[in-house]
Amino acid sequence: MGFLARTAITAFAFWCAAQLIGGINFSGPFNLIIAAIVFGVVNALIRPILMLLSLPLNVITLGLFTLVVNAAMLGLTALVMPGMTISGFGAAFFGAIIVAIVSWLANKAIGDKDKAVNR
Template identity: 45%
Template sequence: MKRHIYRVLVSTLAFFLAAQFLPIVAATPLHFLWAGIVLGLVNLMIRPVLIILTIPLNLITLGVFTLIINTWMIMLTSGLLPGFYVPGFGVAFLVGLMVSIANWGFKEMR
């Protein structure tokens, strides 16, 4: 449980930092926290199913296809949360990359 809370907070911070450099639209700073929570739930429920279904693509691309799955999760979060908008696949890809790097860095720090 503690790990999930940390991941939500790291994702929230990554969303906030990504919004400084990319055209992410959030109505209020609280939307970044909600986006982190929604992304955590999406990653908990939907991402494992997509990872299993795309094992052949992940094997062929040596795991790079996981970045596409992360992009889809960011786009789904954007679609589910009113007031939080990521304008396209390219921006969602960069946000997903930033969130992944932030979560990896957090995991390495523990």
């Protein structure tokens, strides 16, 4: 799937999280799009390193520590983005869960057109 589609899906997931969680706020719709791009960069560069460093905790918790890593990535995005605020760890934790669920549902709904053509 293309970069623009993934960015739009993540921006929509951020909007859903901001609507459902009181501690997540964006100053405007343009900030949603920029935050989605920053979140993609953070997930591409920092998340793999953090997942590797937290591998023992992930094994012990049967993968549940990944939720904490996802919350940390959302919190890091909020630190970098001037128009995005997260009130605390609880908001980041539940916001990361909402972003993951909405992104997964949107990706399933849109599907991958390349895979359908190649079959």
